[in-house]
Amino acid sequence: MNLETVAGGVLLYLERYVDEGAKNYSPFAARTEVAPQYRPRSNEPSFDLITVQAPHDRVSVFQADPPKSLVDYYVRADVVRFVVHPETWDSEGEYLDEVHALPRGPSIQVAPTASTRTVLALEPAGGVPPHFIKLHYPRRISRFNRRLRRKNIHNSVAVTRDLAQVRSDGFAYLPDSLGFVFGDTDTSWGFLVRERMPRPWLRGRSLIPGFALYAGDFKHPDDPPLLVQLIERLGAEPASFVIDNIMIPLVQSWAKVARERGILLESHAQNVLLEIAPDFRPCRVVHRDFDVWIDSEVRRRNGLDAPFLGVTIGSDSGHSIEQHYSLVYDRFLGHEFFDYLLALLQRSYGVDVEAVRERVMAAFHRAFPEADRFFPKRTMFYFSNEPQPGNDFTLVDMEKVPEWR
Ligand SMILES: Nc1ncnc2c1ncn2[C@@H]1O[C@H](COP(=O)(O)OP(=O)(O)OP(=O)(O)O)[C@@H](O)[C@H]1O
Ligand SMILES: [Mg+2]
Numbered sequence: 001m002n003l004e005t006v007a008g009g010v011l012l013y014l015e016r017y018v019d020e021g022a023k024n025y026s027p028f029a030a031r032t033e034v035a036p037q038y039r040p041r042s043n044e045p046s047f048d049l050i051t052v053q054a055p056h057d058r059v060s061v062f063q064a065d066p067p068k069s070l071v072d073y074y075v076r077a078d079v080v081r082f083v084v085h086p087e088t089w090d091s092e093g094e095y096l097d098e099v100h101a102l103p104r105g106p107s108i109q110v111a112p113t114a115s116t117r118t119v120l121a122l123e124p125a126g127g128v129p130p131h132f133i134k135l136h137y138p139r140r141i142s143r144f145n146r147r148l149r150r151k152n153i154h155n156s157v158a159v160t161r162d163l164a165q166v167r168s169d170g171f172a173y174l175p176d177s178l179g180f181v182f183g184d185t186d187t188s189w190g191f192l193v194r195e196r197m198p199r200p201w202l203r204g205r206s207l208i209p210g211f212a213l214y215a216g217d218f219k220h221p222d223d224p225p226l227l228v229q230l231i232e233r234l235g236a237e238p239a240s241f242v243i244d245n246i247m248i249p250l251v252q253s254w255a256k257v258a259r260e261r262g263i264l265l266e267s268h269a270q271n272v273l274l275e276i277a278p279d280f281r282p283c284r285v286v287h288r289d290f291d292v293w294i295d296s297e298v299r300r301r302n303g304l305d306a307p308f309l310g311v312t313i314g315s316d317s318g319h320s321i322e323q324h325y326s327l328v329y330d331r332f333l334g335h336e337f338f339d340y341l342l343a344l345l346q347r348s349y350g351v352d353v354e355a356v357r358e359r360v361m362a363a364f365h366r367a368f369p370e371a372d373r374f375f376p377k378r379t380m381f382y383f384s385n386e387p388q389p390g391n392d393f394t395l396v397d398m399e400k401v402p403e404w405r
Helices: 003-008 011-017 068-074 096-100 150-163 210-214 226-234 238-261 296-301 321-349 353-367
Strands: 047-055 059-063 079-084 108-112 118-121 131-135 137-141 144-146 171-173 176-182 189-195 206-209 272-276 282-287 381-383 395-397
Touching: 003 206, 003 226, 011 108, 011 118, 011 206, 059 079, 059 150, 068 079, 068 176, 068 189, 079 131, 079 176, 079 189, 150 171, 150 176, 150 189, 150 238, 171 238, 206 210, 210 226, 210 272, 210 321, 226 238, 226 321, 238 272, 238 282, 238 296, 238 321, 238 353, 321 353, 321 381
Parallel strands: 171 282
Antiparallel strands: 047 079, 047 108, 059 176, 108 118, 118 131, 131 189, 137 144, 176 189, 206 272, 272 282, 381 395
């Protein structure tokens, strides 16, 4: 991928093909049970999502301040446009018989993003803002079965609503501003609509997914990584460029959201995007994917309600507060993002690895002064390598000193 074309709306290409060498952060990272034609790497430019016309009384709708035109596209006067992934449609599962029996609506042409189950609507009808659709996809992709149930949909929209309260110049996010759930039980499922434009919106910016900064381009293997192209184009000092524009802003916004709202954003390389201006200067780190764990005790202390379902760390997860903070910061931000950026800096520019870590650690402790009360002392926790039934997970003590705090 040539940097000069990034501004030309190539986000989808970056999502699909610029992830060579990025999926080795765990033994499960590259696994998928999804049929080849629906994987991001497929050569199919698009596929069709199935829609049915669902009665209003069978669908719950969740909203986080979506534009009216987006609501009107999915919520019709007489029915709801309910969207199903074709591979889910062809399977068996709860509510599917009822969904199959509903009248079909027009299909929606989409292409997959890096997460596979979140797709980009390619030609939304006139006036409908560009958006992604995150789907119920009961197949294992990397470690987890990608069901999207009532709880996941409710929480993603509730967290989106909550993030509107975060006031910081450096903080931006892709809102999961609409959610749809079919049926009335805990195992009900549905889809989310995620806007393509970050909130707050700034004109003329482009987005590069975190992993596409350092990964290889599957179709153009000789192109240098975009991060290297950015550094060269701007004539920047490599280590400071990454520390000041990516790592420290991400640490600051992650810590702010955790400390103020009790929301533990899972800011790994697929869940954050770097926003750049037309002159290629980095502007903000943009967050996505709000199906996350919550520290309800922090919210209680800060006088906030907790309008979420079953995602309180400790009581709902069976894992300690320390284990969650370590998993999310040490492993998702640290290992699944920063380690890759640092490895590229070392490979390409021979930077002093310890000096980079020290600057980020200092920024972390400035941003999270009481971190010792939340994090385990001299170790990190990560998923066990033993597969667990369903989406259960076990966190194990790595007996390794944290490298980014
Ligand atoms: N570099 C990467 N780091 C982490 N995950 C990646 C990366 N590249 C692709 N992925 C894929 O992205 C998904 C990450 O899981 P995660 O739960 O964050 O996303 P999701 O909830 O499925 O979708 P979304 O991020 O669109 O909300 C996995 O399917 C994983 O295989
Ligand atoms: Mg994600």
